[in-house]
Amino acid sequence: MVWQDTYKKWSTFKTLDPKYKEELTKLADDEAALEDAFYKELTFGTGGMRGVLGAGTNRMNIYTVRKAVEGLAVYMENNISDYKDRGVAVAYDSRYMSPEFADETARVLGAHGIRAHVFESLRPTPLLSFAVRHLKAAAGIMITASHNPPEYNGFKVYNEDGGQIPPEQAEAIIAEIAKVENELAVEVEELETIRTNGLLHVIGEDVDNAYLQQLKTISNMSDSAKEQLDKLQIVFTPLHGTSHDLVLRGLDQLGFQNVHVVKEQAQPDPEFSTVESPNPEEHQAFTLAMEQGQEIGADVLIGTDPDADRLGVAVQDGKGAYQVLTGNQLGTLMLDYVLANASEDDLRNGKLVKTIVTTEMGRAVAASYGVDTIDTLTGFKYIGEKIKQFETTDEKFLFGYEESYGYLIGDFVRDKDAVQAAMIACEMAAHWRAQGKTLLEALHVLYEKHGFFLEDLHSITLKGKDGAAKIAAMMDAVRADTPQELGGLKVLAVEDYSTQTRHNLDSDTEEQLTLPKENVIKLFLEKDSWVCLRPSGTEPKIKSYYGVNSASRESSLELLEKLKADLGNYLQ
Incomplete structure (x- = not known):
């Protein structure tokens, strides 16, 4: 079918959502825009699909979401046991249409008699991964476009292990999605009906609290580091996203007393109105944090992306300014800190897992502790897959990272986790402060040692x-x-x-x-x-x-x- 036929199918669909009908009417004379909206279907990339919001098969909208959920539901029927009762965990971030897409997900699942565990309000991506495992769900869905611009949203699928779907599984799900001939005709059930039938389970703070209990297990602070907890000054920005509550609660339970939130960026905002891009990889995202850090003399600045799977850190440079660490630098510092505090038994059987585009310095640091490094393709789904494999061997996951600001310490989550990383980054800053060094000086120590x-x-x-x-x-x-x-x-x-x-x-x-x-x-x-x-x-x-x-x-x-x-x- 050529794109013009698909466009006609949409524009003449009698019950098309009014906002999409209005959009297509406005675009009626813009052939280039219509072609881009209809010339293909959104495809699964790193664990799901992501695209610009709007009408069309190449856009994120309620119909493309329904089609994706329909394909996943059929895949589950054919491949996963007890999938109806186990259900699917669903979370969403602060972007436009995220709550609506979560509802549409539950409606399609409900039409298949599959229970949906939907968070009561926005939550981070790593909490969705945790929830899949904690609830023993058959799958998970995260509505997010991570750090993309405001006009984007996305749909990420997680398997029953809480990891992003690996290639073989993705291909099988994509095959089922492709069999859905008409995304406009996917059957849905009313929210009130699935709520009455017990197919809609609203997740509250019980999962948050279980996650926070696990978060304590990754901490390994020395007595000298604990003495710095009332001295270390931290500035934190969630960049208008989902991490505000969990990061603050996590730092509080570790004993950090001086955590200052960037107020202008504390509230969820789908426009991300104070930044050019809500991405901690880009230094402009730290502008307000740096201004606040200068005012209070902060030791460390931490920032998460909107769905809180990536963490950026900026530290004092010794010249009165702050320097944003690269993902490779921060990951290598955290790796060294984690391995320095690991037990002999863990080091003997432990593994570092990193991607092929992540710094080779990690391999050198790991080798200095007698730890082997395993390389994966780009994408944290491959790191999660390795952790799953370790469950059948005597190998132990110690740390995983990728250059794009993604890190994982505790394997109770199977995706990159900025909340975990924020805890370790602050703990590590307290450790080096006790040694009289900033994180930048600690990094130089590693450079001198390893190259x-x-x-x-x-x-x-x-x-x-x-x-x-x-x-x-x-x-x-x-x-x-x-x-x-x-x-x-x-x-x-x-x-x-x-x-x-x-x-x-x-x-x-x-x-x-x-x-x-x-x-x-x-x-x-x-x-x-x-x-x-x-x-x-x-x-x-x-x-x-x-x-x-x-x-x-x-x-x-x-x-x-x-x-x-x-x-x-x-x-x-």
């Missing part, structure tokens, strides 16, 4: 149908004509995860890779340097990652800039 590992990420945004084609062409070009040298460094090997092969250029030999298939290319260069290319699974972007290591910060910075310039020229 000056530096990384960077560059994204090219290419929206719409034409943008997707350009991204595909870039990946094809690298595969067809792989550069032999970048930044003055020889390319030693190429790993192409779409074919699951590693090509060693010097020997002209190939090896089979064990990681799953994905549209990712990684180039290994001389001097422990590397470059990786991957299209984003959730945004219209192609991302290029860079990693270098040398004996000094200056030489690492110089090498990093050469790599970025060369690859940038190559991709033009």
Whole structure:
């Protein structure tokens, strides 16, 4: 069916929601906008789908949500035992249409006789992961677009282990979604009916409290660190999202007494009106926190993204200002702190799990404690999958992280958890304060010990149908004509995860890779340097990652800039 036919089906649908009918009427003469809304269906990327709100099959709306839930319900009927009584845990964030999408999810599940456990109000993504496990639900759904701009929303699916669905499971669910011929005709039940029939269970603070009890178990503060609890000054911003209550309660139960919330960003706001982007990866998100930090002389600033699965931290730089740590830097600091406080038995059997685009400094730190590192593809679903596998071996999960500000310490959650990370970041700051050091100085200690590992990420945004084609062409070009040298460094090997092969250029030999298939290319260069290319699974972007290591910060910075310039020229 061409997009014009799909558009006609929607525009002539008699019971189309009035707001979508009005939108399509306004767009009637804008062929480019209509084509973008209808030329394809939203696809599952990193654990679900994400897109711009509005009418159309390529938009997030009640009909695309219903279709996704319908496919999941049929998948559960065919693959999961006791799925009706176990039900599906559902949470949502502060974005436009999030509560409505949660209701639509419950209505479709109710039409299948499946119980929906829906939180009474907005909650963080990691709490949804926890709730799936705590309630022994058959699956979970999180309504969120994470740190995307206000016009976006999304739909993430979790399996019965509380992790984002891995590829094999995703493919099976996608196949069922594809069988839904008409998203406008998906059967739904009235909310009042499913409430009366006991198919709608509203989740309250009982799950919050259970999570907070588990949160205590990741703490391992020394007596010297505890002496800093009444001295450490913390500024916290939830960036208009979901983490406010859990982070404050978590810090309070650990004993932190001086936590100052950025008031302008404390309340949920789907417009994220005080920031250009609600993303702690971007330094502008910390502007208000830095101003408040300057006023009170804060030791550490912490900020979570709207659904609280990512944490950013800024620390004093010794020059009267604050420096935002990169995801790699913060993760490596936390890794070192966790391993330094782990038992001998845990270290003996413990594992660090990180993604292929996360700093290699983590591997060096883990090795210094005798801990092995396991690499996964990009996406925390792969880290969650590894934790599940450890349940059948004698291996123990100690820490997991990815460069995009995602961290996990306690495996009672199976996705990245900014609430956990906030606890450890503040605890770690108290520990180093007791040693007379800031987190930035502690990081320098690690650099001196392990080498000056530096990384960077560059994204090219290419929206719409034409943008997707350009991204595909870039990946094809690298595969067809792989550069032999970048930044003055020889390319030693190429790993192409779409074919699951590693090509060693010097020997002209190939090896089979064990990681799953994905549209990712990684180039290994001389001097422990590397470059990786991957299209984003959730945004219209192609991302290029860079990693270098040398004996000094200056030489690492110089090498990093050469790599970025060369690859940038190559991709033009």
